[in-house]
Amino acid sequence: MLQIDHIDVYYGKIQTLKDVSLRVDDGELVTLIGSNGAGKSTTLRTISGLLRPKQGSITYNGQRIDHLKPHEVVRLGVVHCPEGRRLFGHLSVGENLRLGAVTQTDSAEIERTRGEVYELFPKLKERNNQLAATLSGGEQQMLAIGRALMSRPKLLLLDEPSLGLAPLLVEALFAIIRQIKARGVTILLVEQNAWLALEVADRGYVMETGKIILADSAAALRTNPQVEEAYLGGGA
Amino acid sequence: MNTKMQRNGFLVVLGATLILLVGLSSSGSSFWQGIFINLGMYIILVVALNLSNGFTGVFSLGHIGFMALGAYISAILTLPLDKKASYLPDLPGWLAPVHLDMMIGPFPLGFLLATLIAGVLVTLIAVVVGLVLMRLSGHFVAVATLGFLVIVRVVLINADEFTRGSHTFSNVTAYTDLWWVYAWVFIALIAVWRLKFSSYGRAMFAQRDDGIAAQSVGIVIMRPRLLAFAVSAFFTAVAGALWAHYLTSFSPKAFYFDLTFRVITMLVVGGMGSVTGSVVGPAVITAIAEALRRLEDVTLLYGVSQIVLAVLFIVIIVFRPGGLMGEREINFAGLWQRLRFRASVAQEGSAAEP
Amino acid sequence: MSLPLYALQQLINALSVGSLYALMAAGLAMVFGILGLINFAHGDMMMIAAYIAAFSLIAGIPLPIALVLMVVGTIIVAVLMERIAYRPLRTAPAVATLLTSFAVGQILQNGALLTSRFAQQPLQIAFPPIDFLRGVVLAGALTIPKVNLVSLGLGLVLLLLLTLFVTRTTLGLSMRAAAEDIQAAQLMGIDTNRVIVTAFVIGAILASAAGLLYAVQAGTVNPDMGFSPVLKAFIAAVIGGFGSIAGAVVGGYALGLLEVLLVAIPGLGDILPAATTSPEVITFFKTYLPSTLTSYRDAFVFAALILLLLVRPGGILGTVDNDNTR
Numbered sequence: 017m018l019q020i021d022h023i024d025v026y027y028g029k030i031q032t033l034k035d036v037s038l039r040v041d042d043g044e045l046v047t048l049i050g051s052n053g054a055g056k057s058t059t060l061r062t063i064s065g066l067l068r069p070k071q072g073s074i075t076y077n078g079q080r081i082d083h084l085k086p087h088e089v090v091r092l093g094v095v096h097c098p099e100g101r102r103l104f105g106h107l108s109v110g111e112n113l114r115l116g117a118v119t120q121t122d123s124a125e126i127e128r129t130r131g132e133v134y135e136l137f138p139k140l141k142e143r144n145n146q147l148a149a150t151l152s153g154g155e156q157q158m159l160a161i162g163r164a165l166m167s168r169p170k171l172l173l174l175d176e177p178s179l180g181l182a183p184l185l186v187e188a189l190f191a192i193i194r195q196i197k198a199r200g201v202t203i204l205l206v207e208q209n210a211w212l213a214l215e216v217a218d219r220g221y222v223m224e225t226g227k228i229i230l231a232d233s234a235a236a237l238r239t240n241p242q243v244e245e246a247y248l249g250g251g252a
Numbered sequence: 253m254n255t256k257m258q259r260n261g262f263l264v265v266l267g268a269t270l271i272l273l274v275g276l277s278s279s280g281s282s283f284w285q286g287i288f289i290n291l292g293m294y295i296i297l298v299v300a301l302n303l304s305n306g307f308t309g310v311f312s313l314g315h316i317g318f319m320a321l322g323a324y325i326s327a328i329l330t331l332p333l334d335k336k337a338s339y340l341p342d343l344p345g346w347l348a349p350v351h352l353d354m355m356i357g358p359f360p361l362g363f364l365l366a367t368l369i370a371g372v373l374v375t376l377i378a379v380v381v382g383l384v385l386m387r388l389s390g391h392f393v394a395v396a397t398l399g400f401l402v403i404v405r406v407v408l409i410n411a412d413e414f415t416r417g418s419h420t421f422s423n424v425t426a427y428t429d430l431w432w433v434y435a436w437v438f439i440a441l442i443a444v445w446r447l448k449f450s451s452y453g454r455a456m457f458a459q460r461d462d463g464i465a466a467q468s469v470g471i472v473i474m475r476p477r478l479l480a481f482a483v484s485a486f487f488t489a490v491a492g493a494l495w496a497h498y499l500t501s502f503s504p505k506a507f508y509f510d511l512t513f514r515v516i517t518m519l520v521v522g523g524m525g526s527v528t529g530s531v532v533g534p535a536v537i538t539a540i541a542e543a544l545r546r547l548e549d550v551t552l553l554y555g556v557s558q559i560v561l562a563v564l565f566i567v568i569i570v571f572r573p574g575g576l577m578g579e580r581e582i583n584f585a586g587l588w589q590r591l592r593f594r595a596s597v598a599q600e601g602s603a604a605e606p
Numbered sequence: 607m608s609l610p611l612y613a614l615q616q617l618i619n620a621l622s623v624g625s626l627y628a629l630m631a632a633g634l635a636m637v638f639g640i641l642g643l644i645n646f647a648h649g650d651m652m653m654i655a656a657y658i659a660a661f662s663l664i665a666g667i668p669l670p671i672a673l674v675l676m677v678v679g680t681i682i683v684a685v686l687m688e689r690i691a692y693r694p695l696r697t698a699p700a701v702a703t704l705l706t707s708f709a710v711g712q713i714l715q716n717g718a719l720l721t722s723r724f725a726q727q728p729l730q731i732a733f734p735p736i737d738f739l740r741g742v743v744l745a746g747a748l749t750i751p752k753v754n755l756v757s758l759g760l761g762l763v764l765l766l767l768l769t770l771f772v773t774r775t776t777l778g779l780s781m782r783a784a785a786e787d788i789q790a791a792q793l794m795g796i797d798t799n800r801v802i803v804t805a806f807v808i809g810a811i812l813a814s815a816a817g818l819l820y821a822v823q824a825g826t827v828n829p830d831m832g833f834s835p836v837l838k839a840f841i842a843a844v845i846g847g848f849g850s851i852a853g854a855v856v857g858g859y860a861l862g863l864l865e866v867l868l869v870a871i872p873g874l875g876d877i878l879p880a881a882t883t884s885p886e887v888i889t890f891f892k893t894y895l896p897s898t899l900t901s902y903r904d905a906f907v908f909a910a911l912i913l914l915l916l917v918r919p920g921g922i923l924g925t926v927d928n929d930n931t932r
Contacts, residue, residue: 064793090795102790104783115783118776119795167795311701388915391644391700395840396915399908402837406905509833513708520705554723555716562712569702569709570694 017042017202018063018094018171023072023082025055025062032058033069034226040171040204045197047205047213047234049247050223056206057099059223060173063204064096065089076171091119093170099179099206101160105149109140112148112159116166126166133162136192154185161192171202178209190216210247214238222247261584264591269434277430285430289498291538292433293491296440298518299530300487303444305516306524306579307453308480309460310386313512314397317404318378318485320507322370322492324408324415327424329366330497335423342413353425363427367493371486378485379478386477401512408504415504422501428494436494440487445527445581447483456480457525517565523575528582533575537561611747612877616870617863622754624862625761628855629816630839631846632768633809635854638843639785640798640805642700646707647687648813649836650714653829655680655814656733656821657718661725663734677814683714684810685803693799715829722829730828733821757819764815765855768808772851781805785849834904841911861907868903 018040025033033055040046048056061067063074065086074082081089086096104112113133117126134141137158143151148159157177164172174193178186190212197203197216207213214220214234222230222243230243237243276285297319305311328340333351336343352362352369385396409418447453455476496502514537522533544557568575630648637645658679662672691710695703722731739753772778777800784791784801792798820835821827839854842861846853874891 066789066792085797086789086792087795087797090793095795096793098790098793102787102793104786104790106786107779107782111779114776115779115791115794115796118780163794311704384912384916391704392915394701394704395644395844396912398837399911402908403905406902410901509830513712516705516708552723553720555719558716559713559720562709562716565709566691566706569698569706573698573702 019075023069045203047217047220049210054223055226095169096173097164099175103148110144116163174205257585257588261588292437294534296491300484302530304484307456311394312397314400316512317401318488319492322489323496325370326366326493327496360427371489374489375486382481420503424500428498523577525579526577529577620863620866622757624859627842628858629812631842631854631858633812635843636805639849643703647710649832650711651813652817653832655817656827680810680814684806688806718829
């Protein structure tokens with residue numbers, strides 16, 4: 017479904033991704049783990065068109081997408097739910113959801129999707145008219161994911177969804193990620209919490225200083241001593 | 253060795269300028285003298301503005317207000333007594349008898365004093381205003397200083413007893429000539445050059461390039477900014493005094509947005525942060541503007557030159573945001589070496605010829 | 607005139623001036639919110655509108671068509687300036703774009719100048735009278751110029767439409783979203799170029815309304831007529847917390863009120879009934895707030911602006927995050 021081939025990405029003159037290749041197949045949940053600054057978020061930002069690769073290509077369902085603008089990538093069904101939620105705080109919950117569906121034209125369809133999102137996150141329905149900035153941290157993350165789902169993504173790029181959430185909420189969040197996957201959405205998940213990520217994922221890639229250093233099934237990565245040492249805190 | 257070559261190169265440039273000035277003043281061509289007097293005044297304005305806007309990054313749009321104050325203050329001071337009584341009858345008692353029009357032989361000492369007094373007074377004003385304005389950053393400072401320009405204009409128009417309001421202020425003695433202007437050009441360039449390479453100058457550039465520090469304006473930020481703003485206001489006021497005693501008549505209208513934009517264009521084209529650019533910018537723009545003015549006179553399409561200059565300005569900002577010079581300076585040592593090389597080649601050439 | 611009537615008269619003046627400022631400030635704030643660009647050429651859009659209207663009417667084009675030409679022409683100018691001058695500078699420092707907007711203003715002003723020359727018109731053109739905007743309305747003891755009432759009404763109607771647009775339509779919501787976080791807006795699938803062009807178009811529509819009303823009130827048009835209004839609009843936008851459209855509108859009316867107060871309060875010395883007011887009060891107004899102060903109005907307004915920028919950079923309403931006002 018998504019194929020990244022040997023991309024190099026620069027921030028100004030500093031190279032942040034070196035020869036990165038990865039693949040996400042239809043229906044899969046693939047996770048990208050690694051320490052802070054390894055280039056995980058940069059990878060997602062490059063897929064969604066916020067950054068341009070200097071070398072290499074990104075194809076989605078056989079179509080090159082590395083020259084497209086972010087809004088064109090969204091129209092193809094690749095939706096990026098960014099790190100730090102990036103909600104529109106001065107807009108209400110309902111308005112945030114409506115903007116999530118900005119690429120959709122069929123209003124009946126939009127309402128159906130909104131129903132599904134409310135079903136997944138009942139809290140959002142309660143708080144529909146509240147300003148997004150006034151939500152709690154957990155609710156904001158729910159809204160960020162709900163907003164991304166409003167565009168009916170085929171491939172969802174989730175960047176650090178568990179960041180800053182209490183442990184209980186993290187558990188709930190991962191349950192929801194499983195549900196989203198069960199509805200047929202392909203997911204590329206970037207996580208610092210490698211243990212949890214590898215529990216929900218089918219496959220995983222490990223990044224370090226802008227390079228992919230390991231690629232394997234999630235189960236194999238969980239037991240890989242190198243991964244255990246570096247990211248799982250010796251088995252946690 | 254290197255400093256010696258630098259000095260030699262500098263002396264060559266200085267010598268060439270002197271020869272040019274002597275040639276100009278003895279040629280008696282009022283057209284070319286006029287152009288070079290204007291150019292000199294622009295150089296002072298631009299190098300002064302560079303000190304504030306280029307070195308510290310605090311972008312002022314209000315400097316022409318300082319220039320206006322310099323022009324009016326000095327002109328009131330040098331106005332001869334007889335003209336003062338009839339021309340500005342409502343001056344307050346303490347100011348009415350002041351007339352700095354004394355001469356020592358051919359040297360207008362009064363004019364020099366008036367220029368210095370105007371410069372110092374405007375510097376004081378700049379310090380007071382700067383204490384407020386220099387706390388702002390980014391484009392807010394630009395708009396606030398533009399507000400200052402408006403305030404100066406309103407005050408000039410309303411302070412009739414000093415300025416004759418919106419009427420033309422005339423009868424100013426024409427003291428300014430080529431030598432006055434270029435003496436001040438020399439002083440301004442040397443002063444700003446030395447500031448740039450001093451520890452004060454480094455502090456100015458440092459706070460400019462440190463965005464985070466600049467947002468929480470503390471004493472470390474405030475001092476270099478204020479210093480730059482004050483020195484810059486001084487020279488701008490001097491340029492105003494020169495301007496007043498060159499044109500001999502003017503009104504508040506002259507010191508407003510058009511002039512502000514003209515000087516900023518020169519600054520940006522030359523290069524913010526480069527003293528050399530503050531000479532190059534005015535020279536290039538004066539040349540283009542002068543050529544376009546002729547074109548306007550022939551075609552009667554008044555306004556075309558402003559449009560062309562504005563387009564040029566946008567092109568520079570888009571494609572060469574650092575201007576022609578960036579922050580670089582003229583390389584006096586390299587210049588000296590090249591001249592020597594050329595001289596030796598010429599010598600060899602002439603030796604081989606016969 | 608009695609005191610309440612005087613107050614009412616001045617209030618209507620304030621709201622009519624305020625409408626003009628609000629129309630301008632809303633456009634300015636809209637563009638600033640999204641791009642961080644202080645578009646000083648916004649005042650020149652207003653000037654261009656007034657020129658198109660003036661030339662069309664002088665050429666004998668009927669008013670409705672002239673108005674359409676005015677709005678369409680101003681929109682074209684706005685779109686071109688965004689495309690040619692501002693789009694290449696999206697990532698440039700704020701000061702560079704601000705200076706560019708001055709250059710754009712110079713081009714427009716001198717363009718207007720040149721056009722006048724070709725049309726063999728003087729530098730300052732008398733604005734052709736528009737019948738339904740002439741004269742005054744008499745309401746009891748009040749005499750109100752019609753154009754003031756129209757300014758007030760048109761201002762309110764347009765601002766109401768603007769409010770509906772930014773709260774009810776997807777494009778309007780997209781605009782507010784882009785103003786808050788332009789990258790996040792892109793990730794929603796919002797075409798930010800389209801949103802930016804929309805902001806310029808709406809700004810042009812509001813500015814052309816303001817330009818028409820301004821020209822009718824002043825009776826003339828000239829190339830630098832936009833300078834003072836755009837500065838005032840900027841102040842209004844700062845009062846309202848730069849970047850917030852609602853704040854800019856409130857700021858516009860607040861500024862109108864402030865300006866009229868600066869004129870009206872010194873005038874009190876003349877209208878306070880001498881019989882019932884103690885002479886000290888009248889002397890106070892006549893000596894400490896003489897009418898000559900009125901001519902310093904702009905100086906006071908701008909001094910207030912500088913202080914405001916210093917004390918409350920987020921505006922009096924303070925609804926905008928700091929990172930938006932930087």
